[in-house]
Amino acid sequence: MGYHWHWGIYFDKIKGGEETYLSWLITGFGWTVAVSLCSWIIALVLGGLIGTVRTTPLRWAARLANAWVELFRNIPLLVQFFLWFFVVPELLPEKLSLWVKQEMPAKEFVTATVCLGLFTSARIAEQVRAGILSLPRGQRLAGLAMGLTLPQTYRHVLLPMACRIILPPLTSEFMNVFKNSSVAFAIGVLELTFQARQMQEDSEQGIETYLAVTVLYFICAFAANRVMSWIEKRTRVPGYITTAK
Amino acid sequence: MKHGSRLWLLMFAGWLAATPAFAAELTGTLKKVKESGTITMGIRESSYPLSYLDDKQQPIGYHIDICNKIVEAVKKEVQLPNLKVQHQPVTSQNRIPLVTNGTVDLECGSTTNNEARQKQVAFVVTTFVTNVRMAVKKKSGITSLAQLGGKSVATTSGTTSVQLMRAHEKAKGIDFKEAYGKDHADSFLLMETDRAVAFVMDDNLLAGLIATSKTPQDFAIVGEVLNVEPIAIMIRRDDPAFKKLADDTVKGLMKSGEVDKLYAKWFTSPIPPKNVSMNFPMSEKLKELIKNPSDTPAEAYNKK
Numbered sequence: 042m043g044y045h046w047h048w049g050i051y052f053d054k055i056k057g058g059e060e061t062y063l064s065w066l067i068t069g070f071g072w073t074v075a076v077s078l079c080s081w082i083i084a085l086v087l088g089g090l091i092g093t094v095r096t097t098p099l100r101w102a103a104r105l106a107n108a109w110v111e112l113f114r115n116i117p118l119l120v121q122f123f124l125w126f127f128v129v130p131e132l133l134p135e136k137l138s139l140w141v142k143q144e145m146p147a148k149e150f151v152t153a154t155v156c157l158g159l160f161t162s163a164r165i166a167e168q169v170r171a172g173i174l175s176l177p178r179g180q181r182l183a184g185l186a187m188g189l190t191l192p193q194t195y196r197h198v199l200l201p202m203a204c205r206i207i208l209p210p211l212t213s214e215f216m217n218v219f220k221n222s223s224v225a226f227a228i229g230v231l232e233l234t235f236q237a238r239q240m241q242e243d244s245e246q247g248i249e250t251y252l253a254v255t256v257l258y259f260i261c262a263f264a265a266n267r268v269m270s271w272i273e274k275r276t277r278v279p280g281y282i283t284t285a286k
Numbered sequence: 287m288k289h290g291s292r293l294w295l296l297m298f299a300g301w302l303a304a305t306p307a308f309a310a311e312l313t314g315t316l317k318k319v320k321e322s323g324t325i326t327m328g329i330r331e332s333s334y335p336l337s338y339l340d341d342k343q344q345p346i347g348y349h350i351d352i353c354n355k356i357v358e359a360v361k362k363e364v365q366l367p368n369l370k371v372q373h374q375p376v377t378s379q380n381r382i383p384l385v386t387n388g389t390v391d392l393e394c395g396s397t398t399n400n401e402a403r404q405k406q407v408a409f410v411v412t413t414f415v416t417n418v419r420m421a422v423k424k425k426s427g428i429t430s431l432a433q434l435g436g437k438s439v440a441t442t443s444g445t446t447s448v449q450l451m452r453a454h455e456k457a458k459g460i461d462f463k464e465a466y467g468k469d470h471a472d473s474f475l476l477m478e479t480d481r482a483v484a485f486v487m488d489d490n491l492l493a494g495l496i497a498t499s500k501t502p503q504d505f506a507i508v509g510e511v512l513n514v515e516p517i518a519i520m521i522r523r524d525d526p527a528f529k530k531l532a533d534d535t536v537k538g539l540m541k542s543g544e545v546d547k548l549y550a551k552w553f554t555s556p557i558p559p560k561n562v563s564m565n566f567p568m569s570e571k572l573k574e575l576i577k578n579p580s581d582t583p584a585e586a587y588n589k590k
Contacts, residue, residue, distance in 0.1 A: 229465055229467065
């Protein structure tokens with residue numbers, strides 16, 4: 042193959058500028074981490090809430106929560122990004138619409154974070170529901186029989202165990218957030234995939250570019266994996282679920 | 287011994303038949319084409335009017351016409367009148383890898399010839415010149431880079447137009463925000479929906495987007511020329527025989543006036559699929575290059 046290798050490319054200056062390609066990749070890495078962590082917080086809070094509601098006897102609330110999950114689970118992530126970025130602002134009153142499109146600070150970042158957060162919240166809600174439903178029915182009945190209210194039963198009996206059960210799938214979800222954040226390049230967030238495309242076009246050293254990006258994504262996802270497994274060990278109830286060594 | 291000498295003669299005749307008569311030893315792409323009986327053209331799906339698909343999904347355009355002439359010359363050179371021509375759609379991300387790894391023999395798209403790319407590939411003599419400028423809504427009243435302070439400017443991710451803008455002296459000290467679309471249609475949408483006041487890109491692409499938009503009369507191409515970019519047909523590097531054949535073919539078209547006819551056909555007359563004209567007369571720079579064909583990279587055009 043007639044490929045011209047150039048491993049020093051990361052330290053070369055970009056065309057028509059003083060920064061190096063490495064600085065592009067580092068900025069991209071920063072935005073990837075920022076989008077992912079902010080979305081993760083939104084997803085955890087909303088997903089936990091909605092997933093819990095789906096298991097309560099409140100019928101209308103459970104239906105609403107089910108609709109939420111189906112809505113966000115059934116639309117491709119890329120399409121959701123476009124909907125939030127191009128369609129939603131057009132539905133707002135004209136003044137607000139122009140503000141969102143022109144003045145809103147860091148508009149791409151905010152849109153991407155909200156979009157990815159809501160998308161992931163639907164997936165987490167599904168897992169939380171599964172976790173709660175996997176507990177024996179007797180636990181809920183016992184809690185209520187002891188005189189705890191429904192919220193107290195959830196707070197002290199059901200959720201503490203359900204959360205431990207769903208930690209492994211949550212780990213995958215946390216890793217997915219980092220990987221899914223790469224789609225945000227499509228609405229112009231200056232994250233890692235975006236910078237990779239810029240760098241490839243500018244330097245024409247595609248293989249070196251994407252190798253570096255692969256390593257950076259791997260670091261993100263692997264760090265997420267390690268953090269979650271640490272939490273899993275710390276919160277373990279001996280003799281319950283797994284007997285970890 | 288009579289029998290033996292006849293065998294020798296037979297072998298000699300066989301050797302003669304196996305060798306292409308009077309042809310010099312073929313090398314590189316020509317050898318590959320001769321052996322496989324096919325040549326693969328890289329095409330773009332929406333680079334109006336250089337290379338794009340018509341309503342029957344067939345590649346057409348200014349560069350496709352020129353490439354077809356090169357393919358004719360290749361057929362003669364390798365003596366394969368029934369040479370099979372394959373079309374491989376490419377994107378701006380994969381076009382260079384596909385040429386270097388041998389998937390595509392002749393890339394007929396809208397590729398800028400620049401120094402970074404010349405490390406990976408080679409280019410036939412320049413057949414089109416584009417200027418990087420900006421498209422705006424007429425009612426915005428913007429005519430110069432200097433008016434962009436505090437405003438958003440759109441461009442396409444994976445292109446380097448914003449760096450060009452930053453580097454331009456008229457943009458020094460002017461603080462504008464950047465907005466990125468994932469392709470040219472998206473970036474145009476950013477400007478059309480008021481997310482950005484200007485869209486910075488190659489002027490022929492802007493002209494195409496405006497001509498095919500819903501309200502062409504609302505948009506204009508304005509402002510300083512940020513960069514001059516020679517656009518050319520791309521081939522593999524270090525393949526002098528193929529490069530010479532392609533160069534000579536294109537130079538012949540330039541000398542005979544054929545290129546001017548093709549230019550008029552694609553840039554100043556109505557073209558499919560919408561039967562709209564691009565209204566894009568030939569630039570002085572390209573007229574000069576038709577007189578004196580050259581394959582120098584973009585950097586040579588923008589020395590400061």
